[in-house]
Amino acid sequence: FAASGGGLVAYADARADTAAESPGVAPKKKVVVLGTGWAGTTFVKNIDSSLYDVQVISPRNYFAFTPLLPSVTCGTVEPRSIVEPIRKIITKKGGEIKFWEAECFKLDPENKKVYCRSNIGTNLEGNGEFLVDYDYLVIAVGARANTFNTPGVVEHCHFLKEVEDAQKIRRSVMDCFERATLPDLDEEERKRTLHFVVVGGGPTGVEFAAELHDFVSEDLAKLYPTIQDLVKITVVEHAEHILTMFDRRISKFAEEKFQRDGIELKTGFKVVKVSDKTITMENALHGESSVPYGMAVWSAGIGTRPVILDFMKQIGQGNRRVLATDEWLRVRECEDVYAIGDCATMSQRKVMEDIMEIFRFADKDNSGTLTVKEIQDVLEDICIRLQKVKNLPATAQVAAQQGNYLARCFNRMKDSAEKPEGPKRITKMGRHHFLPFRYKHLGQFAPLGGEQTAAQLPGDWISIGHSTQWLWYSVYASKQVSWRTRALMKQPLLHVTKEPT
Ligand code: FAD
Ligand code: MG
Numbered sequence: 001f002a003a004s005g006g007g008l009v010a011y012a013d014a015r016a017d018t019a020a021e022s023p024g025v026a027p028k029k030k031v032v033v034l035g036t037g038w039a040g041t042t043f044v045k046n047i048d049s050s051l052y053d054v055q056v057i058s059p060r061n062y063f064a065f066t067p068l069l070p071s072v073t074c075g076t077v078e079p080r081s082i083v084e085p086i087r088k089i090i091t092k093k094g095g096e097i098k099f100w101e102a103e104c105f106k107l108d109p110e111n112k113k114v115y116c117r118s119n120i121g122t123n124l125e126g127n128g129e130f131l132v133d134y135d136y137l138v139i140a141v142g143a144r145a146n147t148f149n150t151p152g153v154v155e156h157c158h159f160l161k162e163v164e165d166a167q168k169i170r171r172s173v174m175d176c177f178e179r180a181t182l183p184d185l186d187e188e189e190r191k192r193t194l195h196f197v198v199v200g201g202g203p204t205g206v207e208f209a210a211e212l213h214d215f216v217s218e219d220l221a222k223l224y225p226t227i228q229d230l231v232k233i234t235v236v237e238h239a240e241h242i243l244t245m246f247d248r249r250i251s252k253f254a255e256e257k258f259q260r261d262g263i264e265l266k267t268g269f270k271v272v273k274v275s276d277k278t279i280t281m282e283n284a285l286h287g288e289s290s291v292p293y294g295m296a297v298w299s300a301g302i303g304t305r306p307v308i309l310d311f312m313k314q315i316g317q318g319n320r321r322v323l324a325t326d327e328w329l330r331v332r333e334c335e336d337v338y339a340i341g342d343c344a345t346m347s348q349r350k351v352m353e354d355i356m357e358i359f360r361f362a363d364k365d366n367s368g369t370l371t372v373k374e375i376q377d378v379l380e381d382i383c384i385r386l387q388k389v390k391n392l393p394a395t396a397q398v399a400a401q402q403g404n405y406l407a408r409c410f411n412r413m414k415d416s417a418e419k420p421e422g423p424k425r426i427t428k429m430g431r432h433h434f435l436p437f438r439y440k441h442l443g444q445f446a447p448l449g450g451e452q453t454a455a456q457l458p459g460d461w462i463s464i465g466h467s468t469q470w471l472w473y474s475v476y477a478s479k480q481v482s483w484r485t486r487a488l489m490k491q492p493l494l495h496v497t498k499e500p501t
């Protein structure tokens with residue numbers, strides 16, 4: 001590490017300004033939160049900042065409402081409508097929480113420190129680097145876009161992860177239209193320029209394609225009447241269907257709607273190379289083929305950030321692809337470090353082992369028999385455990401619920417002197433302990449443009465049609481977002497009469 005400019009002493013210690021404590025009062029434990037996305041922000045909103053010295057570090061000083069990002073790409077929603085400044089959130093909580101706009105580039109769990117770099121400020125060393133120490137670390141840095149090392153993707157494709165990405169896509173779409181109207185282009189070149197390719201048939205790619213289609217047919221067709229017929233949108237998906245994480249009825253509905261809208265679906269195709277003017281894909285039947293394109297958006301999957309991969313090597317998780325936590329969201333084999341949201345995955349114990357442990361624990365007096373009351377408790381525990389066998393999806397819902405759960409655990413840690421360490425101490429389940437994290441599914445939604453939305457609600461209640469779009473926004477709006485953000489959204493949320501719970 002010394003290679004990046006001087007040894008440890010060279011770094012300003014961010015702890016210095018919080019060191020002054022009144023004598024005789026035990027200093028508050030330091031909770032350091034990395035990230036201001038769904039997971040980190042929800043944690044910060046819910047942590048009792050009078051109990052801890054909370055410090056938040058993120059290269060982004062705002063929270064972004066990602067479900068509306070695709071709408072920013074086409075100008076349906078303004079960027080400022082979907083962001084909430086983190087300092088505003090902190091101030092609302094009484095201003096006790098500190099925030100540093102910086103990126104964590106190295107974790108040191110041995111010495112309980114994180115290494116940070118600010119790209120806006122300089123320190124005495126001139127490199128913007130500083131060191132922060134923690135008692136508890138909450139990692140909520142999210143995931144990065146995954147190119148699967150496909151050549152040319154980083155150079156030629158857009159991603160759709162951040163607000164800046166959405167703004168860039170918007171500019172790029174407009175550039176394509178302006179370029180296609182320039183005088184000395186031939187028909188082929190105009191067609192190429194107006195070919196928009198979306199790689200990845202998951203919710204993000206599908207949503208973007210739908211949004212782009214509406215933008216082109218409703219707004220741009222009027223502004224560019226001479227070239228509107230040359231526009232083509234293609235969605236490329238490696239699997240046999242799009243939206244495979246949804247119920248089959250939803251993916252079928254989406255596929256049929258795209259067909260009606262003239263959006264080309266290339267399912268069963270894998271993109272293997274991207275150059276500045278062509279995309280090369282591979283198909284089991286047809287082999288390799290290249291298509292000319294004007295703009296491409298890559299939303300084919302997510303991967304682990306380098307700083308987390310490095311951390312995983314340090315703590316013996318180097319053979320995994322995603323950072324693993326237990327059901328209390330504690331990073332495995334790593335004291336006082338928690339990970340929530342897309343940057344981590346919760347590993348579940350084997351069901352049988354689990355059930356044995358539940359039964360053993362239920363037999364409180366070790367008599368070898370269970371009372372009716374004991375059996376009731378057992379059944380409750382088993383229900384909770386069995387819900388968790390499936391891996392949780394990388395969604396805002398999961399991230400926010402984990403942030404909220406962990407904050408509540410932290411808030412209760414000091415409840416009683418017998419369990420000062422809170423979730424960390426839990427070795428068994430029980431009403432008198434912290435229950436493991438339990439995900440409550442509120443439904444998955446995929447807006448398909450044209451005000452039609454496919455929704456999959458808990459209990460397999462499927463509804464397809466106009467009204468579900470309001471429903472979709474209401475789930476998020478009512479749970480996470482301030483009134484200001486909510487009022488700025490394009491949809492009239494007051495139309496919602498009923499919320500799914
Ligand atoms: P993020 O929200 O990505 O936040 C990560 C935070 O960490 C950011 O603030 C980032 O700046 C910060 N960070 C990154 N690196 C570092 C570092 N080294 N040090 C410190 N901080 C760092 N989910 C749904 O449930 N419904 C939807 O409709 C939906 N739509 C989506 C649409 C789009 C276009 C996208 C991209 C995602 C969508 N998702 C949706 C998924 C959802 O956004 C993610 O699951 C969610 O953001 C995960 O939350 P997170 O806090 O783990 O990560
Ligand atoms: Mg986060």
Ligand code: MG
Binds near residue numbers: 039
């Ligand atoms: Mg986010």
Ligand code: MG
Binds near residue numbers: 340343392393
């Ligand atoms: Mg996760």
Ligand code: MG
Binds near residue numbers: 377378381429430431
């Ligand atoms: Mg029990």
